[in-house]
Amino acid sequence: MTRPLLLQGGRVIDPSAGFDHVADVLVEHGKIAAVGSNIGAPDGADVRSVAGKIVAPGLIDIHVHLREPGNEDEETVASGARAAAAGGFTAICAMPNTDPVTDNQAAVGFIVRQSGRAGLARVHPIGAVSLGQKGERLAEFGEMVGAGAVAVSDDGKPVASSHLMRTALEYARTFGIPVADHCEDPTLAAGGVMHEGLVATRLGLKGIPAAAEEIMVARDVLLAELAGGHVHLCHISTRGAVAIIREAKERGIQVTAEVTPHHLTLTDVACEEYDTHAKMNPPLREATDVAALRGALKDGVIDCIACDHAPHAYDEKEAAFDDAPFGIVGLETAFAVAHTELVLSGAFTLPELIRRMSTEPARVFHLPGGTLKQGATADIIVLDPMAKWTVDPSAFHSKSRNTPFAGRALSGRALLTVVAGAVVHDLEHATTR
């Protein structure tokens, strides 16, 4: 049994309760025992003064790629969970595009067991929509949910067949889980490596038009309406998609959406000089898209931030732009990038950001955490929002280094990450377990 933990005198922010005051937080038996003033320390408690720091529910990332099984040189469940803990995440959701694909209860159970062995940030598996992510036959949602899956997705590729997507949305209702879709019309996007626009024209690279995403977003909300199911739209990147989601929510369709830190902060200009660390799918778009995404996140049209953590071996990105794989790592930079760009710029308050990175992702995928209410699981972080640091990929806990933020001066860091009452990351005592 872990010792009780008393965090004294921090600024406690709990977006789930609209709470934002200086207070103490007591954790006992893996749960939040009390939040209030002058809480006495139980016998044997680990008492820490966190005055001047932020105490908040742990961050939750509902869109992460771990590479186990299949490419353990790039990331394992344990290394991903360690990177997550260091980044202030107490829970992450692992996409099923592993090798083999996580499309059955045994594979889902494997992720759950690896997560338990690591004992770091929680890793919730996401099952595949279709067997082998081939887009043909539905995977067994019921058994996967029984084994611990929290959602289904064929992420990495879209569910191309409208019929299959409709069926998946209907069938997923039975189990109360969302179907998360990577929105991209495969025929429009075929061969594309970056956003279709002026930069792609100049670089001579094949573009992926914004319409490739928007067509699928529009289709998915229509199918969610038809099926009465919950569609979750992954990594939204265009202003047009924002408009479609806004309208769908106004019509009462069960749609939720996420956006990545990089789509909130970078544009296709980052692809200049063929920087393969700016190659991701969906691609970085234009400044007007970034502005629309920020606005949508602020007003809740986009529900949450998810970083689409996508580890790749360093030598895979050391290639011509066409030949490099899509994707970047994000768990260890997500909070600092979002905090520096969104909060310090004045666009968001800190409670608003924590809500979009903790409370809302928990709600969208029906996960524990995202709250400091008494009796809730003690998934807690202590943040130092003013901690200045420079991104050094060689210091990452992730096995991969592919980030466009290398060398970037950022502000904001997780000092302490607590999962179910146990400390899994302690920056000042350098013990990320």
Place this chain on the structure above:
Amino acid sequence: MSLGKDLTGLEHMTPEQIRLILDTAEPFKEVSERQIKKVPALRGKTIVNLFFEASTRTRVSFEFAEKRLSADTVNVAATGSSVSKGETLVDTARNLEAMRIDMVVIRHPSSGAAEFLGNRIASNVINAGDGKHEHPTQALLDLLTIRDKHGKIEGLKVCLVGDVLHSRVARSNLWGLTKLGAEVAVCGPWSLLPRGIEALGVRVFGRLEEAIEWADVLNVLRLQLERMETGFIPSQREYYRVFGVTSERLERAPRPITIMHPGPMNRGVEIDSRVADGPHSIILDQVTNGVAVRMAVLYLLAGGRAELAEAAKGGGGNE
């Protein structure tokens, strides 16, 4: 003024640098007219021609340019080399570097490959065509040929006709021509024009007749036949009817139009033979100038100075 280490494209070059190359090419033209076509300017330099895509004209042109400057050259083609055995571009680069070469001429199907190589090796890198990005020496020889024909580039109206979307020749021409003060237009089916091209300061004609009405020079791009398979246009037959540069269409031009083509030509597809072989065609002059322009680029990147180019060629014939 120098060109820097590499020549990867014209987009980031200054007008002065471009003029320097054209002016340096002038004295080198004469070398190819001699009985003994050789000068010692690059004696002792080793150059690798690294071609990841099939090429005849450009590779031969570079090789002549290198040999006429007395460089030692090696040709590596993608087929049959370690490249086709799965070696990565970065490993190829490191191995070349380990052999202590002086220059690499690279053609590669991926946009940005020349820049990628140039950033990783100390040798000079010359882009002989990278994906859909740039083909700078082709544009330079086009500029030189236009200047020879018209005595100037500034103020001329030049239209690039055809598959601009997939054309590295078009992009390099666009940068070179606009930097030297020409007016530039593109003309082709909308499915073969890149998005946002207007923002690069060019006029867009959807109909060839409008382009002919406007232009002093038509640079007719090659229609790559695989474009039909990928659905960008329905057929060669219809392409020729709508966008073929024919003598019938040119007869209606208000003034004689200079005709260029980077080759290889598809006669009867993008251009008809009477136009290609006609009095206003400078297509073979382009090929001739290609050698001189590439000699100038090699010479300048190797550290040669423009004012000494005349002297450099003067020492020829003594090998």
